[in-house]
Each structure stands twice: as structure tokens, then as C-alpha cells.
Amino acid sequence: MVASKWNKKFYFWLFLFPALALYGIFFIFPLIQGVQYSLTDWNGIVPEIPLSMKKDEFDQQVLGSLHDGRDRELITKYYKLESTGSFYQLQNWISDETLGGGATSRQLNEKERRQIKSILKKVGITPIKFIGLDNFREMLKDERFLPRRTQRFLFSEFEDLPVSFQEKDFKQKLLAHLTEEEEQAFLSSVYHFNEAEKVYALTADLDFEREDRLRMLLSDNLYEYRWERGVIGFTLFFTFYNVLFTNLLALILALILDTKLRFRNVLRSMFFLPNVLSLIIVAYVWSFMFRLIFPALTGISVWLGSPDLAPYASLIVSVWQGCGYLMVIYLAGLQTIPAELVEASAVDGANGLQRLFHIKFPLLLPAFTICLFYSLSNSLKSFDILWALNQGGPGYATTSIVIDIYKTAFMQNRYGYATAKAIVLCLGIIILTSTQLYMMKKREVEL
Amino acid sequence: MKARLRKVLFSSLLLLVLVVGICPLYAAGKTEIELYYYKQEIVKQMEAMTVAFSKKNPDISIKLTMIPNDNMVTLKARMASGDAPEIIQLQSYAAVFEFAAAGWLADLTNEPVMSKVVDGAKNAVTYNGRMYALPMDLAGIGIIYNKEIFNQYGLKPPTTFRELQSVCSTLKKNDVVPFAALLKANWSMGHIISMLHTTLAGEKLIPWLEQMNRGKASFADPIDNRQLYRLLDFYKANLHDNAAEMDQSEQHAAFASGEAAMMVQGLWAYQACLSINPDLDCGFIPFPVNEKAADTKLFADVDSTFGLSATAKPENMRAAKLFLEWLATPEAVKMWVEDCKLVPTFKGADASKMEAPFQDLVGYMNAGKTNPWAFSMYPVAVFEDACKTGAQEYMLGMRSRDGVTEFIDATWKREINR
Numbered sequence: 001m002v003a004s005k006w007n008k009k010f011y012f013w014l015f016l017f018p019a020l021a022l023y024g025i026f027f028i029f030p031l032i033q034g035v036q037y038s039l040t041d042w043n044g045i046v047p048e049i050p051l052s053m054k055k056d057e058f059d060q061q062v063l064g065s066l067h068d069g070r071d072r073e074l075i076t077k078y079y080k081l082e083s084t085g086s087f088y089q090l091q092n093w094i095s096d097e098t099l100g101g102g103a104t105s106r107q108l109n110e111k112e113r114r115q116i117k118s119i120l121k122k123v124g125i126t127p128i129k130f131i132g133l134d135n136f137r138e139m140l141k142d143e144r145f146l147p148r149r150t151q152r153f154l155f156s157e158f159e160d161l162p163v164s165f166q167e168k169d170f171k172q173k174l175l176a177h178l179t180e181e182e183e184q185a186f187l188s189s190v191y192h193f194n195e196a197e198k199v200y201a202l203t204a205d206l207d208f209e210r211e212d213r214l215r216m217l218l219s220d221n222l223y224e225y226r227w228e229r230g231v232i233g234f235t236l237f238f239t240f241y242n243v244l245f246t247n248l249l250a251l252i253l254a255l256i257l258d259t260k261l262r263f264r265n266v267l268r269s270m271f272f273l274p275n276v277l278s279l280i281i282v283a284y285v286w287s288f289m290f291r292l293i294f295p296a297l298t299g300i301s302v303w304l305g306s307p308d309l310a311p312y313a314s315l316i317v318s319v320w321q322g323c324g325y326l327m328v329i330y331l332a333g334l335q336t337i338p339a340e341l342v343e344a345s346a347v348d349g350a351n352g353l354q355r356l357f358h359i360k361f362p363l364l365l366p367a368f369t370i371c372l373f374y375s376l377s378n379s380l381k382s383f384d385i386l387w388a389l390n391q392g393g394p395g396y397a398t399t400s401i402v403i404d405i406y407k408t409a410f411m412q413n414r415y416g417y418a419t420a421k422a423i424v425l426c427l428g429i430i431i432l433t434s435t436q437l438y439m440m441k442k443r444e445v446e447l
Numbered sequence: 448m449k450a451r452l453r454k455v456l457f458s459s460l461l462l463l464v465l466v467v468g469i470c471p472l473y474a475a476g477k478t479e480i481e482l483y484y485y486k487q488e489i490v491k492q493m494e495a496m497t498v499a500f501s502k503k504n505p506d507i508s509i510k511l512t513m514i515p516n517d518n519m520v521t522l523k524a525r526m527a528s529g530d531a532p533e534i535i536q537l538q539s540y541a542a543v544f545e546f547a548a549a550g551w552l553a554d555l556t557n558e559p560v561m562s563k564v565v566d567g568a569k570n571a572v573t574y575n576g577r578m579y580a581l582p583m584d585l586a587g588i589g590i591i592y593n594k595e596i597f598n599q600y601g602l603k604p605p606t607t608f609r610e611l612q613s614v615c616s617t618l619k620k621n622d623v624v625p626f627a628a629l630l631k632a633n634w635s636m637g638h639i640i641s642m643l644h645t646t647l648a649g650e651k652l653i654p655w656l657e658q659m660n661r662g663k664a665s666f667a668d669p670i671d672n673r674q675l676y677r678l679l680d681f682y683k684a685n686l687h688d689n690a691a692e693m694d695q696s697e698q699h700a701a702f703a704s705g706e707a708a709m710m711v712q713g714l715w716a717y718q719a720c721l722s723i724n725p726d727l728d729c730g731f732i733p734f735p736v737n738e739k740a741a742d743t744k745l746f747a748d749v750d751s752t753f754g755l756s757a758t759a760k761p762e763n764m765r766a767a768k769l770f771l772e773w774l775a776t777p778e779a780v781k782m783w784v785e786d787c788k789l790v791p792t793f794k795g796a797d798a799s800k801m802e803a804p805f806q807d808l809v810g811y812m813n814a815g816k817t818n819p820w821a822f823s824m825y826p827v828a829v830f831e832d833a834c835k836t837g838a839q840e841y842m843l844g845m846r847s848r849d850g851v852t853e854f855i856d857a858t859w860k861r862e863i864n865r
Contacts, residue, residue, distance in 0.1 A: 041865065044523050051550030051757055084557065090550075092758040105760065107529065143857075151847045157677055158684030219680065223847070291692055305631055305691025307845050393633055394691060395840035410520040412828035413545070 031426075037419040038135055042128045044415035049116050050127055051090045055081065058088040065123045075119055078112070090116075135420035144396050145404070145421075147233040152226050155218040161211070162218070164201040165191065177221040190214055231396065231404045234311060238400060239379040242318050246375050247368075250323040254330035255356075268331070272324040279321075283388030286317045304390055307397040314398050318385050322378070326371045333367030334360065369440040373433055380429050401425050478766045480759075481510045484536035485518035486751060488718055492786040499782065500773050507766045509534075526551055531756040533767040537580055539571035539749040540823030541830070546754065547579040553755040555579060558768060563775045567812075568792040571749035571823070580752035581771050584789035587731065587747035587808045587817075588638050588713045591720075594728045594803075596623060596708040604732045606740040608678075615685045618708050626682060627707035628690035629698040630842055637835030639711055640851075641822035642746040643678050644670060646736045649744075649818075656824055662863055666855040676841070676848045678736060682711065683842050691843060703727060713750075717804050718788050731804035733811070745811040748820035749792060826862035833858040 053062070058079065066072050079088040093105045108116075120126070139145055154173065155162065165174070170191065178184050190210065191200040206214070229237055253271055257264050274282065290303040290313055300306075303313045337360060345359050383402040386392060392399035392407065399407070401421065409418030484493065490513055497509040512532060514521045519542065525531060531551065537543050546552050555561055556578045561569075568582040592604060600621055605611040615625040629635040645652055648669035658664035687693055687701065695716075702710040703723035710716065711734060721727055733745040753774070755767050773779055780796045783789055790798055790805055790812075798809050811817055822830045833855040840846035846854070 043865075045526065045545055045549045045551070047526075047549060047551070082554070084554070087554070089757070093760050107758075143854075150845070151850065153844050153847055156680035156683060156844075158681045228845070291689075302689050302691050305689065305693075305843075307840075307843055391632065393631070393836075393839065394843050395633075395836055395845045397845075407832070410517065410523065411831045414828065 034419050034423055034426075037416055038423050039130055039132060039420075040128050040416045041131050041134075042416045043413045044409060045413060046127045048128060049090065049113060049120060050125065051092070052082075053079070053088045055086050055088060061125060062120070062123055066119070071119045071122070074115065078108070078116055131416070135417045136424070138417060139421065139424065144228075144399075145231050147230040148228055149225055150228050151223045153219070153223045155222045157215050157219045161202060161214065164194075164199045167193070167198045167200065170200040173224045174218070174222050177223065178217075183217060186213065187217065228396075229311075231399050231401055234397070234399060235380065235401045237311065238315065238318075238382065239376065241315050242322070242379040242382070243372065243375045245315070245319045246322040246326055247371055249319060250326035250371065251330050253323065253327045254334055257327070258331060258334045268327075271327055274321045275324040277321075279384045280388055282317065282321055283385065286313075286320075287389065305394055307394050310390055310394060310397050314386055314389055317389060318379075318382065321385065322375065326375060329371050329374075330364070330367050333364045337363045365440065365444045369437065369444065372436055372440065376436060377429055377433050380432065381425065477506045477508060478762055479508050479510055480534065480763050480766050480770070481512055481532040482534040482536075482770075483512045483514070483518075483522065483532035484751075485513070485515055486536065486715075487513060487515035488715060489787045489789070492782065495786065496779065496782050499778065500770055503773065504766075504769060507769065509770065529758070531758050533756055533759045533763050534770060535754045535756060536583075537752050537754050538823065539582065539752055540820065541825070541827050542823075543572050543580045543752055543754060544574045545827060547574040547577075551757055552579040553757040553759070553764065555581060555755065555771075558771065560771050560775050563793050565792055565794050568749045570819070572752050572754075580754035581774070582749040582792040583751045583753055583774070584749070584783070584787075585747060585792055585808070585812065586713050586715060586750035586790070587745050587811070588642055588711075588820075589731055589733045589745050589747075590709050590711055591702070591714070591717050591729050591731055591804060592709045593702070593705060594730055596705060597730075604730060605735055606732075606743055607738045608681075608735050609738060611735050612681070615681075619685070623705075624687050624701065624707040625685035625709055627698045627702040627710040628686035628693045629695055629712070630686070630690045630839065631692055631694040633835040633839040635695075635712070636838035636842060637822065637830055638713070639682065640675075640679065640834055640838040641820075641825070641830070642734060643675055643736055645746060645818045645821040646734065646742065646744060647671060647675055648821075649742055652818070652821055656821070659859060660863055662860055666852045666859075672848070672852065674737065676851075678734075679838070679841060699723060714790075714804055714808060715750075717802075721802075729802075729804050731807040733816075744816045744818045745808065746820065747808060747812060747817040748823065750789075826859060828862050829855060829858045 062075060062079075063072065066075065078091055080091055081087070082089040090108075092108055094108065095105045175184065175187065178187065190203055190206065192203060193199075194201050257268050257271075261267065287304060294303050295301045300309065303309050341363075342355055342359055345355050350358065381402050382400050383406070386398050386400055386403060387406075390398050392403040396404075402425070405418045405421050405425070408414050408421065482493070482497065486493075493511055493513075497511060501508055522532075522535065526546075535546075535552075537546065543552070554577050555572075558581075560581060561578055564582055568585065569578060571582055572578050572580040596602075596618075597604070600617055600623075602614050602617060603610075605614050618625045644666070648655060651669035655664055655669040658668070659666075683690070687707070693701070698710060698712070699716060699719045700723060701707045702716075703720040710720075714731060717727075717729060717731075720729075731745075733743045735743045753771060755764065755771070759767065774783070775793050780791050780793055783791050784796065784798055785800055788801065788805070790801070790808060798805065801809075822834060825834065833851075837846060837851040837854045841848070841851050
């Protein structure tokens with residue numbers, strides 16, 4: 001039996017409907033809601049309809065300016081004067097005898113809430129205000145969102161005095177900041193230039209008075225300028241290196257494990273293992289590594305606590321954790337390459353590198369596409385590993401956009417502004433990943 | 448036959464899952480209310496307290512929900528979805544005020560239990576002249592010091608900054624770390640900068656806060672700004688070498704083991720240290736900020752409070768109010784003091800069984816030598832963002848003195864303009 005054209009269409013849509021409905025409920029609807037919130041000044045706490053209002057406020061602003069009798073009746077049904085007589089309280093639980101099952105009261109339903117909201121809107125009571133694109137403009141002014149140049153002070157009063165300075169440091173970070181000649185003279189009286197080693201060295205004889213003065217002088221004037229990445233800068237930095245290194249490492253591992261190694265199955269599962277572990281455990285293990293093992297290996301004592309090194313430390317963990325998964329995709333890609341193609345090229349005289357670049361890589365392009373997409377979108381919205389390692393700290397040094405959104409929304413109570421940031425991030429991810437997909441799909445080779 | 452059996456088995460399993468999933472909705476015969484709290488150090492004690500309460504009131508059962516970190520995040524999400532817990536543990540001042548301003552908290556001003564609270568504690572829950580929560584415990588932030596180490600080197604608890612300097616240099620000479628560090632999480636530095644600022648401001652604090660909320664002042668105004676940052680520098684110079692990596696548990700471990708002699712923390716940390724080393728013998732003093740011993744007051748105030756959700760079902764509201772009443776009874780106060788080790792806010796409560804540092808705190812309270820927790824009166828974003836992160840960044844050299852002040856001022860201006 002051949003189904004008619006109409007029938008075919010009907011079944012097509014019937015099968016598609018659940019997916020479309022779910023897509024609408026879980027993606028389209030929240031997105032629209034998000035856009036709505038991003039245009040308001042909601043702080044995340046204030047309810048859509050006020051739960052209580054002062055008596056005089058209610059009398060004047062609501063009852064005084066509502067002229068429709070029905071509206072007045074409704075609003076006085078829902079707002080009742082409470083026992084002290086100074087507040088009107090929203091009747092959140094209303095008695096309803098029709099419920100059955102022993103219950104006598106129920107909460108206000110969605111329809112009633114909307115009704116109240118629209119009546120209050122008529123008299124200009126809207127706890128959540130529409131502020132247009134202000135949230136998006138705010139982002140351009142947000143000093144920690146964008147990269148910026150900052151002063152970094154290098155000495156504080158109670159530390160040990162620096163014994164010597166490199167010539168360049170001395171001039172740039174200290175001498176250039178002194179404007180008064182007297183101060184410059186004082187400084188050159190305590191730090192003498194040592195021709196042989198090209199350093200400025202501290203004189204041995206310092207009385208208390210001069211030491212105090214030197215301490216004050218250094219703590220005020222010894223600083224340098226540095227670029228702070230800012231939230232956007234850090235996210236891009238993290239994304240770039242994370243995508244680069246996870247893919248590179250995963251590819252190398254896949255190429256190695258695709259050969260006939262004796263323990264390759266054991267090795268494959270070993271490299272994949274970090275991906276199975278819970279992120280909290282990963283963060284815990286690595287904090288331990290950074291505190292006890294890295295200092296012994298590298299001689300640098302502080303890793304995760306240092307604003308300069310923490311971004312790199314997080315990167316190491318993220319690459320270690322992420323490359324196993326990509327390795328499996330690359331491995332699968334490598335195994336689909338027909339052996340006869342590789343052998344044929346070998347017979348034609350292609351050496352190992354030529355086979356790699358001219359046979360294997362072009363045929364591996366679908367795997368590249370998937371892996372790049374996966375790692376790109378994941379790094380742009382990375383949150384968990386950074387949060388578990390350092391909570392976005394120290395300072396803002398490892399705060400990615402998603403951590404920043406979380407902090408803005410829930411710690412600073414700026415829900416509307418955080419939603420605006422989330423919208424920007426969403427658009428950013430869509431643009432970046434779709435460009436990447438488009439570019440790479442074009443180059444893929446069909447077998 | 449076999450296939451059919453399998454089908455029956457499978458479908459009955461599915462049915463079972465469904466039934467079990469729905470069951471709790473009907474199981475609740477008596478009034479069940481929920482208590483939402485964040486103090487993770489009193490989990491077992493809270494369970495014991497709710498059991499004791501249910502013994503007295505058999506028709507009410509209390510479900511406990513403990514969310515330790517980021518408890519406000521979860522709470523806001525639940526409020527927004529109309530699923531507010533009946534009893535909510537909130538931090539004093541700002542958190543109470545915020546929820547009260549949004550109308551989420553029930554007005555408790557006329558509840559009989561409020562009259563049993565000491566008057567000094569009521570400020571922390573009073574918003575627009577009405578009281579919206581029951582103050583539960585008093586806490587202090589200051590220097591917890593190890594008496595054994597102090598005695599060993601013949602040191603006395605310092606009362607001026609110079610004395611503190613000499614204490615630290617003696618300790619350093621003897622290879623004892625003066626202060627156990629906590630720099631990895633930023634909240635501790637938020638407490639410390641606010642504590643030093645408040646102590647330096649002294650009497651000027653409240654007028655300054657008013658000016659600040661009108662947008663007419665700066666964080667640097669009521670104090671000797673240079674001294675504030677000198678104190679931070681001093682603190683930084685007397686921490687562990689790897690201070691930037693130390694979190695709360697490492698700080699506690701370092702202090703409890705005697706590796707460090709002092710710790711700038713809230714008294715709640717002392718409790719944690721006791722569980723590591725039960726023989727710890729400590730004292731509690733304010734952080735001296737200058738040479739005038741009279742200025743050295745303890746940074747102490749109401750810490751946690753219990754509020755009631757205004758949207759609760761009427762019968763649940765009655766049950767929740769009964770629980771608050773019960774908290775003021777001698778039985779509950781005894782548990783609060785002896786098991787939870789929290790300093791109660793009720794009139795005439797007996798705290799004499801508590802350890803020495805708590806006695807020190809009560810002593811300062813009774814002598815009136817305390818400063819209020821100013822950070823709870825700052826706008827939320829100012830403390831959460833500008834103070835905590837700003838001070839942490841200063842300690843790591845990432846922000847200059849003026850940078851911290853500007854950050855706080857700018858955030859404050861933005862918050863009052865909203």
C-alpha cells in the first residue's frame with residue numbers, strides 16, 4: 001500500500017511534533033523569557049506583584065486611582081488589611097470549598113496573578129521596571145568585564161626591604177614615579193648603582209628614621225602597569241588555548257594509540273579516565289597537586305593563589321580533563337579510514353608524514369569538525385572546573401563569563417543585568433560555533 | 448510465556464516507581480513545615496532540636512533543609528517559583544532587609560516571642576520600624592589567640608597596634624606564624640576590611656552610613672585611609688608564605704595545630720578548630736587599630752535570624768510561629784547554648800557554660816565595648832563584590848589603595864541609584 005501524499009505529510013508532522021514541542025518548551029520559551037528579563041531591572045527577589053503595600057500607599061495609589069468598579073472589587077478581594085491595620089497583604093492562600101480531599105484553601109493560581117498584575121499596571125504599580133537596552137550599555141562601562149590597564153603595587157610597608165633592583169626595574173617602576181627632586185636624591189642615597197652587576201643595591205647602614213621613610217616611599221611609588229584580561233578577555237584566552245591544546249593533545253594521543261602498541265587498550269581507558277571522574281574530585285586532586293607537587297617540581301610555590309599563574313593552572317586541569325573525550329572521537333575517526341588507501345599511498349612511495357598530512361588528515365576532517373565544535377562551545381561556557389578550583393579567583397583572575405553571570409545574578413542581586421550578559425554570551429556562542437561549522441563543513445571530503 | 452512475564456514485571460515496576468513518586472504527596476497527615484538554614488556546623492544539633500520540638504507538639508513535624516554555601520541563590524530561586532520554606536534562616540541586616548522590602552517576610556513585631564529578645568539585638572531585624580525576623584545568635588569577629596603559645600613566649604593579649612606589632616615580631620622570631628591565613632576564598636578579607644574600617648571610624652560610622660546612602664560620602668571619609676591600608680599590609684606581612692592558597696580548612700588546621708598563634712576570624716571558626724584539637728585553650732580579643740586602647744572594640748553583632756515566609760499557608764504559619772515561641776523556652780535555649788555553641792539573644796539566657804572565647808565575647812557585649820557589623824548594613828553588592836573581591840585583590844597586589852576605595856564608592860553609588 002502506498003500512502004497518499006497528504007497522509008505522508010500528516011505522519012511526518014505527527015512524528016516531528018513531540019520534538020518541536022519540547023524544543024519550544026525548553027529552548028524557545030526560556031530564550032524569549034530571558035530576552036524579556038534582560039530588558040528589566042529585576043533584582044531576582046522582588047515578586048511580580050507586591051505581596052504587601054502600606055495602607056496609605058494602597059489607599060491613594062490603588063483605590064484612589066482605580067475607577068472601574070469591577071477592578072476595585074477584585075483588588076480588594078485579593079488585598080486585605082492585616083491585623084495591625086497598617087499594611088494591605090496579598091491573600092496568597094484563598095479559601096475554596098470546591099477543592100475536596102480535605103483541603104479548604106489553595107494558593108492563587110496563575111490566571112488570578114495575571115489579573116492582579118494587569119490591574120496594578122493600570123495604576124502604574126510595576127515592581128519590575130522596563131529599562132530598555134540599559135543593561136547592554138552597562139556592559140561597556142563595566143570595569144571588570146572588559147580588559148583594562150591597572151596599577152600593580154609591588155611592595156607593602158611591613159615586608160622585608162628589597163635588597164637590590166635590576167637597573168631597568170629601578171628606573172621604570174620606581175624612579176619614574178617620583179616627581180620631587182628631594183625624594184629622588186633620598187632614593188639614590190640609599191640605593192647605590194653597582195656597575196659590575198648592573199643592579200641598584202641597598203646600602204647597609206640604615207637608621208630607623210631613614211628605613212621608615214624608605215618603606216613609605218616604596219609602598220607608595222613602587223608599582224608597574226599591567227593588563228588585566230577582564231572577564232571577556234579571560235574567557236577568550238581560556239577558550240583559545242583550551243581548544244588548541246585539548247585538540248592537539250587528543251590528536252597526538254589518538255595517533256599514538258591507533259598504532260599497534262601492546263597496552264593500547266589499557267592506555268586508551270587510562271587517558272579517558274579523567275573524563276569519567278566527577279569534577280569536584282578532579283578539582284580536589286589538582287589542588288593537591290598544585291600545592292604539594294608542582295612547587296617541588298618547578299620551584300614556584302604558589303600556583304592557584306597567584307593571579308598570574310591561576311589562569312594557566314586552570315588551563316592545565318581543563319586540558320587534562322577534556323582531552324580524553326576528544327581522543328576517543330579522533331580514534332573513531334582514524335579507524336574509519338580504509339586501510340587500503342593508506343597502504344596504496346605507501347606503495348606509491350609516500351612516507352609517514354606525507355601519509356599523515358595528505359591521506360589521514362583530510363579524511364579525518366569530520367572528526368575535526370565535531371571536536372572543534374564540542375571544545376569551542378564547551379570552553380566558551382566553562383564554569384564548573386573553574387568554580388571548583390578557585391571560585392573565579394583570586395580576584396577576578398579566573399572568572400569566565402558564566403561565573404560572572406552567576407555572581408552578578410545571585411551574589412549582587414542584578415538579575416536583569418546578568419540575563420543581558422547571558423544573552424550576549426548565547427549570541428556569541430551561536431555566531432562563533434556556526435561560523436566554525438560552516439567553514440569546516442565546506443572542506444570536508446566525501447568518500 | 449516468558450516474554451509476557453517480562454512485560455508484566457516491567458510494567459509493574461514502572462507502576463511501582465510512579466506510585467512511590469506520588470506517595471509523599473498524600474502521606475502528610477499532620478502539618479509539615481520546612482526549616483531552611485545555612486549554618487553547616489549545627490546539622491546534628493538542629494535535628495535534635497526539631498525532634499525535641501515535635502515531642503512537645505506531636506501534630507507538627509519539621510523538615511530540615513540545609514544549604515551551606517550560596518544559600519541565598521537557592522532561596523531566591525525557590526521564592527521566585529512560589530515554593531518558599533516556612534522558616535528561613537537569614538543573615539542579620541541586609542539579607543533580612545532585602546527580603547522584607549520585597550514583602551517575602553511576615554511581620555513579627557507583635558509576636559510575644561519578640562519581647563524576650565534583648566533590645567540591642569533588635570536593630571538587626573528592624574526594617575521601616577517593623578521587625579521581620581527573630582534574632583537568634585550573637586557572633587563576633589576578631590583575633591582568636593592561642594593562650595598556650597602566648598604563655599610560652601610570655602606574651603600578653605595586645606590592646607594597641609604597637610603591642611600587636613611587638614607580639615607578631617616575637618612570634619616571628621620564634622618561628623611561629625602570627626596569623627593563620629585565609630586568602631583563597633574572598634569572604635574573609637571582606638569581613639576584615641569592614642572590621643578595620645568600622646573600628647577606625649568608631650562613632651562616625653552611623654552618620655557616615657547615612658551620608659553614604661545619600662551619595663554624599665566616600666569609603667575613605669570617616670577614617671584615616673592610610674592607616675586602614677597599613678593595617679592590611681601589616682596583616683599580609685604576618686601571614687603564611689603561601690597565604691594566597693590557604694582556604695578555611697587549612698587555616699583552621701594551622702591554628703588548631705599550633706603552627707600559627709592567632710587567627711582573624713569569627714568565633715564560629717573556633718568551634719571547627721576545637722573539633723580538630725579538643726585541648727585548644729584560646730582567648731578572643733578585638734583587633735587593635737591604633738594606639739588608643741579605648742578605640743579597640745569588638746566587631747560583634749547578631750549573626751543569624753529566623754524569618755517566616757509571608758506566603759505560607761495559614762496553618763503552617765501558626766505551626767512556624769509555635770516553633771519560634773518554643774525557641775525561647777529554657778529547654779531550647781539550653782540546647783542552643785550547650786550543643787550548638789551559639790551565644791543566644793534572649794533576655795536572661797545563661798551562657799556561663801560556654802568556653803572561654805565565648806565568655807570573652809559576652810564580656811565585651813556586657814561592657815558595651817562592641818561595634819556593629821557594618822558590612823551587613825552596606826548594600827549587598829557592595830559587600831559581596833566590592834569589599835570581598837576588592838580587599839582580596841589588594842592583598843594580592845592586584846588593586847591599589849585608591850583602586851579599592853574607588854571600587855567600593857562606585858558600586859555603592861550604583862546601588863543607591865537603582
